[in-house]
Amino acid sequence: MIKIGLDGALIGGVTGISSGVPATGTAEDARYNHLPARRRREPTGDSAVTSLIIFDCDGVLVDSEPISIRCTAAALTVAGYPIDPAGVLERFLGISTAAMVATVEQETGRSMPPGFVGNLRHTILTAFERELRPMDGIADLLDRLDRPACVASSSVPERIRLSLRVAGLLERLEPDIFSATMVRRGKPAPDLFLLAAERMGVPPSSCIVIEDSAAGVRAGRAAGMTVFGFVGGSHLSPAVARPGLLAEGAHRVFDRMADLNEYLHAAAT
Numbered sequence: 140m141i142k143i144g145l146d147g148a149l150i151g152g153v154t155g156i157s158s159g160v161p162a163t164g165t166a167e168d169a170r171y172n173h174l175p176a177r178r179r180r181e182p183t184g185d186s187a188v189t190s191l192i193i194f195d196c197d198g199v200l201v202d203s204e205p206i207s208i209r210c211t212a213a214a215l216t217v218a219g220y221p222i223d224p225a226g227v228l229e230r231f232l233g234i235s236t237a238a239m240v241a242t243v244e245q246e247t248g249r250s251m252p253p254g255f256v257g258n259l260r261h262t263i264l265t266a267f268e269r270e271l272r273p274m275d276g277i278a279d280l281l282d283r284l285d286r287p288a289c290v291a292s293s294s295v296p297e298r299i300r301l302s303l304r305v306a307g308l309l310e311r312l313e314p315d316i317f318s319a320t321m322v323r324r325g326k327p328a329p330d331l332f333l334l335a336a337e338r339m340g341v342p343p344s345s346c347i348v349i350e351d352s353a354a355g356v357r358a359g360r361a362a363g364m365t366v367f368g369f370v371g372g373s374h375l376s377p378a379v380a381r382p383g384l385l386a387e388g389a390h391r392v393f394d395r396m397a398d399l400n401e402y403l404h405a406a407a408t
């Protein structure tokens with residue numbers, strides 16, 4: 140069982156669930172209580188286990204997928220691989236641009252035009268600067284989170300940080316940001332989630348992954364972690380996406396960030 144040392148004053152109003160852990164006011168507590176709630180490391184020992192929330196970025200922290208899907212469909216079509224946004228959503232959601240290009244090149248038997256990846260990245264980042272918004276309720280959720288959190292994304296570090304900065308979330312998550320560029324195999328392989336857990340000092344079995352894509356859910360399960368599927372992004376229809384993520388092995392699927400704290404506490408009991 141994961142025992143939560145949460146701040147009841149912060150959390151109770153949202154979930155109505157009490158931690159049952161009394162505030163003790165010891166010297167040990169004083170070491171932690173000056174930190175924002177999510178960055179506190181609970182004292183470890185027989186009576187307390189630290190857990191970690193690993194957030195995917197696109198489609199979970201930021202509502203970026205409609206923008207990147209639109210830009211990607213246009214770029215692939217111009218490059219001679221006709222595809223519409225629905226096709227990009229179905230085939231390439233949650234995987235890196237490099238993996239997408241490899242798939243397209245294998246299918247067509249020819250290389251993408253020189254500069255394709257760099258040009259697409261530039262187009263998407265420019266659109267993000269103009270249009271990107273945080274996922275509804277995520278800033279409040281992060282401020283109330285009672286345990287450590289980090290980001291593990293298929294995007295390159297530059298794009299992750301720009302996304303989080305534009306969405307107003309960067310300072311809540313720095314420096315705990317992990318990119319698929321840091322591992323040999325991206326999602327759906329478990330490598331990135333395992334790296335994040337190792338760097339954060341938490342065993343995989345004590346991690347909860349929040350993911351919106353099939354590839355991400357598969358990666359989290361392959362890493363031996365609990366996986367919550369999130370289908371509240373504006374690129375997804377919850378009714379359509381929910382069965383797909385459950386079929387990939389998600390332990391729970393939800394569509395409102397405001398509900399996540401309640402589900403985290405339920406998972407801990």
Ligand SMILES: [Mg+2]
Binds near residue numbers: 196197198199351352
């Ligand atoms: Mg995603």
